[in-house]
Amino acid sequence: MSAVLAAGPLVNGQVPLGEAIAFWILGPISLAGAIGMVLLRNAIHSALSLVATMMCLGAFYIIEQGPFLGLVQIIVYTGAIMILFLFVLMLVGRDASDSIVETLRGQRWAAALFGIGFALMVALGVGRAFTGERPVNLDKPNVDGGNVTSVAELLFTKYLFAFELTSALLIVAAVGAMVLAHIEREGRKPTQKSLARERIRSGRPQPLPGPGVLSTGNSIGTAALLPDGTISQESVMAGLQEFPPDTGNPRALDPADYGDSEVRQ
Amino acid sequence: MSHLAVLAAGQNLPGFGNQPFWISLIKVVAVFAFLVIMTLFSIVFERKVVGRMQNRIGPNRTGPWGVLQSLADGVKLAFKEEIIPALADKPIYFLAPILSATPAFVAFSVIPFGPEVSMFGHRTALQLTDLPVGVLVVFACSSLGVYGIVLSGWASGSTYPLLGSLRSAAQMISYEVGMGLSMVAVFLFSSSMSTSQIVAAQSHTWYIIPLFVSFAIYAISVVGETNRAPFDLPEAESELVGGFHTEYSSFKFAMFFLAEYINMVTVSALATTLFLGGWRAPWPLSLWHGANSGWWPMLWFTAKVIAIIFAFVWLRGTLPRLRYDQFMAFGWKMLIPINLVWILAVTSIHVLRDRNWPAWEATIVPLAFVLLLIVVPGLMIWEGAAARRAGQDAEDEEDAAQERPTFPTPPMDLTIPTPPRRLATASVSRPAAELPGTRSEVDTDG
Incomplete structure (x- = not known):
């Protein structure tokens, strides 16, 4: 069996069994990948279909006695270029599906027409180039x-x-x-040292207080309470200030309970 | 992909491709078993060694000396509840661990374990298959392994994993460049990309000696490539919880774990193959005539791989994690330029040797040229820039010293007066002001 599977020399264009099996498995997968790339709405799914097609192409090159080309195809296209695509797509956000509203009237029909025309042109061109060509075994140049x-x-x-x-x-x-x-950077790049100095000089070397975690709630809108029971305004996020901050414990201590009744902001 | 490699390999390399089907099958099972056992071994090994480095004992409960710990952990992981986040992108969430683990296994199909041996009456090499471009198979597999990590982070639908996967995408692409360039010198020296022929070309000297620069760069960049400390930014547990695999549990998490350790074994095996003579016996052993034949080389090979894994563990036990921008700058601004200059030198040496120059001259002349024309001017420019930066920093420092700080700080010329005798004796044995220069002469016996 393995003797048949091993890529033997091509005799008058007859395809060895192993090559035929690989072709009929990988061919549909690569086609499905290409179609999926166009049809899938989610950009990441679409990119992954393209990856599948490219990997199949790489495998085809390996079968067609071009192992270097095949592996470089996988390394460069799948390993580097498509990863960069994914990198960008992931930054766009996960819900960035295609909008199906047509912005230009009749654009879809025109695109379909031109697409089919282009496909026909390429198919005819490539088809004509290969008629009358004998497939050649690459054993000799590959030695x-x-x-x-x-x-x-x-x-x-x-x-x-x-x-x-x-x-x-x-x-x-x-x-x-x-x-x-x-x-162009305005001024010099801040160093760790200069940032630390800025921070000390700002008058607040410590970070802002976090939100409160109280028995009634731990949402980000819950304000932290100061030791005297008042709300620490600094602990409320900038955008949340219009919401009434959760005061938490209704029996918060009254500032007047303390002799020192300085209420801080 | 490996079976395709088998299909296509027969044309060029004798000894592969015409082996019987069942021998290939035995080899596939053996490679699989080797990798799984190496994973189990290296997890316990790492925990034990790191434990010793931190003055602990490490796992010692399961099995003799705790050797079965990772087996127990593996079984436990497989039986854990599987939690899938509600926002996960299901198909990709399932696909990611598979994409991470499969290439890790496939990469090992071209690693040579030993020379030709007799297996049930057949002469066959201890290597699943080989291609004229064998090393590129490992390279392609490591570049496909990135997908597992990148997609897992995205598909989890959660912030920390996404950040982890973004980091790993950038990191692995950057360090792949350095890794690929460091292999170029080996290809030039052995004039082949097939792993078995690279090992054969090292029968005299291991490539670590003439190509030490390449080896160092390879060793550094594979640490980044396998996401190991100190370059473990995609899963930095103090910054990103668990990084790309935060939302994974049960068997899927085990797959990531497996892939990480197999990748470590694979890059160690490739380092052994490319730079450390592959399965060839190290020096004192190589004096024994039978050391490089039969089944013995498998032992040397495994020993070398474990030695490199020890270095990985040592790094983890020693170095803190790098900051992300420093890490990227190191890859792009240090490793890659050094690599390019080094390749230039190696190529010149190669060309001169091909033209029948005497060995010494062929080595010294290109190195001298590269040093004088590239390295020295480069270093001078760098030094100049560093000096300018330091000067500006010093200026800034002076400016800053002029400004009055808003934070209440004591004046720089503060002198602390000697406290009166009565006070000093009252505070039992601790004088109020124990500062150099202002030490009170009070006797503090009591």
Whole structure:
């Protein structure tokens, strides 16, 4: 069985059994991933479908005797680029589903029309390019761990110009992104020391008092009580001040009970 | 993915791909068992060693010397109640632990445990499979493991896990760059990316000796990659409760735990393979002729892996956690530039050796060039910037000293008067003012 499963040489375009099995498992998964990416409403689910498709593509490359290409596909696209996408999507928030309101009239029909047209064009182009082509076994160029070497050789000889041009484009894009996102800092970056000094100088080196945890409630709106039973205004969050703060214990001590009846804010 | 690797591997590397199906199956089970046992072992090992480092005994109740503690914990975890937060995104919440644990297992399929041995009459290498780009399989698996952590944090629908997963996404991508770059020098030296051939290329010298810089950078970046202390920011328990796995319980939590420890074993095994000679016997043992054949190498391999795990535990027992921005700055501004310069030097050495330069000159000339043209000017610029910063800080300090503080502080030139004799004797043995320079000459016998 394993002898059949091992990727044997292609004879007149006949596909080995192992390759066929892998194709018929991974093909539907990658298609489902692509469709799911378009149809799913939640942005994260959509991104994950794309990840599934990319992983399947990586596996396809490995089956098609391009292990280096396949693994680089997984490392770069799934491992780096899609993680960055997820990073951004997670910052957007978990309920950021797509709105289905059409902002431009007839946009959906136009998009569908152009989409189908583009798909047909690509399918025809690719289909024509491959008619009459014989699939070739890559054992010969791959000999002696040569997958990496052959890719490198092509990149640095025949396609050197395109390769360098692409890298220049990427660098320009990266620098552009940095320039667009860069914010000039006003003044110097505060150090730990200067922050500590500021804090002491502010007159309040300690943090603001937390909300009260009393027998009647422990919500964030519950004000903390000072030792004399009055409410500590500082313990109430800025936005909550319009709500009547929970005074907690109704039998809070009256300030007048103390000889020193200084009521603090 | 591993079975696909098996499918495709046959073309290039002799010894793999044409092994019988049942031998592959035995190897798969063996690798699985090895990883699970190593996980159980390293949890107890870590608790024991950290305990000793903190002058405690560590777990000693379950089994002889407490060795069965993690087994008991594992069983307990599996039977615990499973709590799913109401706001959780169910499908992804379920998927995340699986995505975290599976790649951890798959990565081990290309790690060589030993040379060819005879197994039920078949000659076969002690390695599940190998690819011409074997090391990249481990790399790909570690980059897929990030998904488990990132998605678990997001799917929990809770703040702390989300923060943990955001941190880990940024952290693992950053440290993966350093890790990948540190492997480049090994690829150059062994002119291969397959794990078995890298081990074969180290029959003379282990790569830790010529490539020590790469080894150091690899060792640092895998600590970040596996989220271990002092780089355990995604699960920083003093900041984020439990980080990405705060909302997980029962078996799902166990999966994360398992994945973390398997990842630790995997990166240790990869460090052994890339830099420490793989399964080859260390020096005094290698004098014995049979040390590098048969089943013995598995022992050396495991011993090396455990030694590296000990270093992991040692780090955890010694260093405090880094602040997040310091941690990122360290990765991007220190590890990666040093790595790039080092690769430049290594490549030049390699090219000169290929052109038949004598070994010494081929080593010294590129190193001298790199030192003179890159390292020294870089250090000078850095020193200049540091000096400028220090000067500005000193200026600020002076300005600050001029300002009158609003907080009630005593004047800087305060002198404390000597207390009168009567007072000093009254306060039994503690003089009121015991400050250097103002020490009272009162006899404080009574």
